[in-house]
Amino acid sequence: MAKFQKAILPINDMVITCGYKHPEYTRWFQRTYRSAGVVHFGSDFVDRQRKDTQLRAPFDMEIVYAGLDYLMGYTVIARSLLPIDIHYGKHKGRKHIAIRIAHMSRLNVKRGQKVKWGTTLGNYGGTGKYGGAPHAHIELDADVSFPNYSPSFRGNSTIWKGGTDSTINPMDVFKVARGQTFSYERRNQSFLDQDDIYTLRHDGRSTAANFIRV
Numbered sequence: 101m102a103k104f105q106k107a108i109l110p111i112n113d114m115v116i117t118c119g120y121k122h123p124e125y126t127r128w129f130q131r132t133y134r135s136a137g138v139v140h141f142g143s144d145f146v147d148r149q150r151k152d153t154q155l156r157a158p159f160d161m162e163i164v165y166a167g168l169d170y171l172m173g174y175t176v177i178a179r180s181l182l183p184i185d186i187h188y189g190k191h192k193g194r195k196h197i198a199i200r201i202a203h204m205s206r207l208n209v210k211r212g213q214k215v216k217w218g219t220t221l222g223n224y225g226g227t228g229k230y231g232g233a234p235h236a237h238i239e240l241d242a243d244v245s246f247p248n249y250s251p252s253f254r255g256n257s258t259i260w261k262g263g264t265d266s267t268i269n270p271m272d273v274f275k276v277a278r279g280q281t282f283s284y285e286r287r288n289q290s291f292l293d294q295d296d297i298y299t300l301r302h303d304g305r306s307t308a309a310n311f312i313r314v
């Protein structure tokens with residue numbers, strides 16, 4: 101059987117604050133930036149205590165881009181070194197995937213570097229024109245040939261370029277590893293769907309011990 105990996109959470113006590121393709125995000129974006137609404141092709145996360153902002157590699161990866169993007173801030177874009185287990189959704193199965201992380205405050209890795217899962221990639225923050233309050237915006241993509249092309253864009257930015265939609269709901273991929281917790285907060289509930297919150301359960305990895313309602 102081919103080797104593959106299961107992805108861990110990139111934040112140890114991870115809280116999801118905005119879900120994948122959530123319609124409320126599009127309305128919020130229109131209000132905030134007074135521009136046409138954009139679809140949320142990723143998910144937003146923070147640390148439960150708002151203290152440990154370290155972002156860890158969820159799987160073994162090669163860093164394809166690490167730098168400052170005008171709109172998306174300090175960015176890490178990488179592709180997996182092994183097929184990754186996708187436990188739910190239309191991409192269910194095992195395939196190579198790309199990851200895009202936006203709005204980081206600090207980068208700990210360089211372009212071309214290969215890192216093991218668990219390696220600190222940097223810290224989440226609020227950099228870039230669309231940064232806002234500190235959080236990690238993470239997109240996963242089945243297209244590994246053009247990992248910096250995102251459907252979030254119509255035009256191009258410094259690193260991020262406009263692409264077509266081959267994104268994957270991050271919560272169809274991330275799993276709660278030993279010692280990690282996953283949660284959501286009541287105040288963010290309007291930005292979340294059931295799948296954003298409960299998809300981990302399809303895999304049986306989320307238990308009463310590691311799934312926390314705050």
Ligand SMILES: [Zn+2]
Pocket residue numbers: 118140142143144236237238
């Ligand atoms: Zn986001």
